[in-house]
């Protein structure tokens with residue numbers, strides 16, 4: 001068996017002898033530097049691709065931010081699949097993850113009913129079994145959601161006013177408040193790792209929002225009419241692939257009054273006004289108030305995602 005990175009973008013066809021739902025993004029990711037051939041590895045026996053793995057970043061020149069491709073030939077017997085997968089993961093990670101850095105998280109998209117379908121479950125559990133053997137733990141299962149044109153958006157809120165986010169500080173201050181009591185596993189994980197609410201908000205902002213090129217005026221703060229007291233915020237954006245509700249929150253003092261629906265409607269309305277083909281969003285299975293709001297606003301759950309993390313050593 002040979003374990004090696006791709007020799008160049010021209011080997012994309014080789015990499016795509018195994019398949020995954022994000023295959024169609026690879027060519028553009030390579031062209032724009034969000035992926036580099038050195039981060040895309042294959043395990044080969046002769047011409048056969050036994051397994052493949054790849055990391056991703058959000059902008060050219062960045063460090064790897066996510067492990068988002070990991071596939072093992074479903075035709076391999078279980079034991080061999082696990083062994084090939086583990087060797088590929090360990091060998092590639094040693095080369096790709098900078099020395100001393102914690103491995104970026106592994107994210108995998110799965111059908112909503114992945115546990116019920118035996119073949120799908122086997123594929124998923126083979127790979128997640130390997131990442132667990134390599135020291136990762138399941139962080140969370142998430143709902144992937146999509147709003148489609150034609151879905152009605154409620155009339156603008158009569159109980160909240162909206163204004164654009166002023167600057168980085170304006171948003172980070174509200175994000176730092178909203179992370180308190182969050183049901184979101186990534187937010188909880190950031191706090192558990194020792195970050196303060198403000199540091200967690202800064203990390204989230206810098207890793208995700210800072211790179212968006214869509215208009216900043218889309219980002220909105222919700223406030224009480226009259227006093228202008230902030231209630232929450234929403235970050236509608238265009239990422240490298242889709243329009244998205246990148247983040248949304250209600251500060252603890254105003255939770256439990258259904259304000260999330262008013263704020264999600266505002267974010268959805270802003271993107272819908274751009275004639276977008278779809279709006280993507282995601283939330284943890286366990287973030288029930290958020291998931292319920294997406295459902296009330298007509299977002300469809302089309303897939304799930306499972307996230308595995310390596311803890312800092």
Ligand SMILES: CC(C)(COP(=O)(O)OP(=O)(O)OC[C@H]1O[C@@H](n2cnc3c(N)ncnc32)[C@H](O)[C@@H]1OP(=O)(O)O)[C@@H](O)C(=O)NCCC(=O)NCCS
Nearest residue numbers: 181182183184248249250255256257258259260283289290
């Ligand atoms: C998720 C969130 C936006 C919900 O906002 P909200 O306006 O309070 O939502 P709702 O008013 O519809 O809440 C519905 C119920 O869930 C409860 N609830 C809301 N947030 C809660 C939380 N963080 N923890 C526990 N319960 C919560 C409410 O009290 C309410 O309970 P009730 O039905 O017994 O009155 C808010 O908790 C939040 O900002 N969380 C942190 C950020 C986050 O998770 N964003 C989404 C990322 S995808």
